[in-house]
Amino acid sequence: MRLSRSFLPTLRETPSEAQIASHRLMLRAGLIRQTASGIYAWLPAGLRVLRHIGQIVREEQDAIGGQEVLMPTLQPAELWKRSGRYDAYGPEMLRIRDRHERDLLYGPTNEEMITDLFGQSIRSYKELPQVLYHIQWKFRDEVRPRFGVMRGREFLMKDAYSFDISYEAAVDTYRRMMLAYLRTFQRLGVRAVPMVADTGPIGGDLSHEFLILAPTGESGVFYDGELETLDWLSDPVDISDSASLDKFFSNLTSYYAATDEKHEEGAWSQVPESRRREGRGIEVGHIFYFGTKYTRAMDITVAGPDSTPVCPEMGSYGIGVSRLVGAIIEACHDEAGIIWPDSVAPFKAVIINLKTGDATCDAFCEQLYAAAPEQFLYDDRTDRAGAKFADADLMGHPWQLIVGPRGAKEGKVELKRRATGERFELSVDEALAKVL
Numbered sequence: 001m002r003l004s005r006s007f008l009p010t011l012r013e014t015p016s017e018a019q020i021a022s023h024r025l026m027l028r029a030g031l032i033r034q035t036a037s038g039i040y041a042w043l044p045a046g047l048r049v050l051r052h053i054g055q056i057v058r059e060e061q062d063a064i065g066g067q068e069v070l071m072p073t074l075q076p077a078e079l080w081k082r083s084g085r086y087d088a089y090g091p092e093m094l095r096i097r098d099r100h101e102r103d104l105l106y107g108p109t110n111e112e113m114i115t116d117l118f119g120q121s122i123r124s125y126k127e128l129p130q131v132l133y134h135i136q137w138k139f140r141d142e143v144r145p146r147f148g149v150m151r152g153r154e155f156l157m158k159d160a161y162s163f164d165i166s167y168e169a170a171v172d173t174y175r176r177m178m179l180a181y182l183r184t185f186q187r188l189g190v191r192a193v194p195m196v197a198d199t200g201p202i203g204g205d206l207s208h209e210f211l212i213l214a215p216t217g218e219s220g221v222f223y224d225g226e227l228e229t230l231d232w233l234s235d236p237v238d239i240s241d242s243a244s245l246d247k248f249f250s251n252l253t254s255y256y257a258a259t260d261e262k263h264e265e266g267a268w269s270q271v272p273e274s275r276r277r278e279g280r281g282i283e284v285g286h287i288f289y290f291g292t293k294y295t296r297a298m299d300i301t302v303a304g305p306d307s308t309p310v311c312p313e314m315g316s317y318g319i320g321v322s323r324l325v326g327a328i329i330e331a332c333h334d335e336a337g338i339i340w341p342d343s344v345a346p347f348k349a350v351i352i353n354l355k356t357g358d359a360t361c362d363a364f365c366e367q368l369y370a371a372a373p374e375q376f377l378y379d380d381r382t383d384r385a386g387a388k389f390a391d392a393d394l395m396g397h398p399w400q401l402i403v404g405p406r407g408a409k410e411g412k413v414e415l416k417r418r419a420t421g422e423r424f425e426l427s428v429d430e431a432l433a434k435v436l
């Protein structure tokens with residue numbers, strides 16, 4: 001994308017309404033704009049990040065047998081009346097009446113809808129397990145939206161729902177999802193630590209939440225630092241084998257990790273001093289096992305092995321896709337701006353032309369840009385160098401390809417790594433090999 005013709009409105013000054021770094025930087029780097037309290041428009045660069053996160057989430061859901069669907073944002077109230085949550089859910093639910101006076105709602109979550117869709121079609125235990133997920137906008141009328149997309153009212157969530165024939169099978173599914181989450185967050189370039197959690201309005205008695213360490217996190221966290229060193233992408237778990245899943249889960253839960261609500265000083269004292277981590281965490285994912293809470297309430301059964309009707313065992317598994325954009329920035333920024341992990345950055349590199357209008361510089365930059373125009377942001381503006389450098393550091397692309405008149409004459413480009421500040425003098429081919 002050419003910056004001179006893009007809709008990427010960076011701001012010099014810090015917007016007064018933003019209280020935390022990620023909110024400030026998302027506004028200043030031109031990623032979002034607020035349209036109403038807790039509701040945001042995603043501008044081109046911000047939407048690219050959202051899509052990159054969504055793609056990684058999809059791949060890891062598919063890797064454990066998830067099937068992607070897309071359910072509507074608007075739901076009929078009677079679904080929630082069948083489960084008994086219509087009144088219980090409270091003022092967070094946005095209730096809507098259509099022209100025919102029918103009661104609808106803007107879905108805050110989709111347990112009822114997916115259970116109803118499942119029940120219409122799946123008849124036998126032989127068709128289980130089913131893991132169905134979508135990435136869809138949710139609405140929760142938060143009484144105090146704040147911190148930008150971190151606590152919005154309309155937000156993007158991946159929510160998955162599982163159906164199994166037995167408790168044991170449902171526990172295996174829960175553990176597969178645990179592994180998928182650990183791999184997802186690792187690929188996103190952050191470390192989200194799983195901690196035993198409360199189940200709240202979703203229900204059930206087995207739940208973990210995933211927290212990214214950040215000073216602005218809403219939860220107090222205590223955990224064994226060893227958890228941040230484990231490489232889940234190379235962990236040789238056989239997800240089709242219960243014993244292998246059990247070994248993975250036992251190993252994971254052998255490390256101490258608890259939010260302040262669940263913290264136990266006794267167990268904490270067993271963690272070697274050097275490995276104790278304390279701080280604040282941002283919840284970016286939350287998974288639940290809640291058995292037959294919804295299938296029983298909505299009378300959804302399948303024919304069991306002996307043909308008698310059985311209520312499938314369920315779980316639901318959420319990831320805050322839009323919240324993650326803010327959470328990643330909270331974990332990855334410095335005083336100059338955002339430092340995007342390579343996997344989610346809007347663009348792989350920004351090409352900085354230090355002398356727009358100079359024929360040699362322009363030609364050299366066009367040659368670089370032509371290599372991957374969809375992966376590069378080309379700063380072809382006539383602004384002075386200092387302003388371009390400041391914007392490049394603010395927007396946070398992993399690489400900066402800096403082209404000046406001298407280098408262009410010698411066929412050399414200066415490559416800067418945003419995260420470390422490291423600089424390299426390279427030929428076009430060497431630079432492209434490093435960046436793409």
Ligand SMILES: Nc1ncnc2c1ncn2[C@@H]1O[C@H](COS(=O)(=O)NC(=O)[C@@H](N)CS)[C@@H](O)[C@H]1O
Pocket residue numbers: 108109110111140142149150151152153155157158159160202283284285286316317318319320321322323
């Ligand atoms: N107001 C909000 N703004 C942004 N993200 C949110 C908000 N509320 C929840 N989330 C994100 O959505 C994730 C899942 O939300 S949840 O309530 O914990 N779980 C569910 O709704 C279950 N139905 C999971 S399928 C949370 O971990 C959080 O990352």
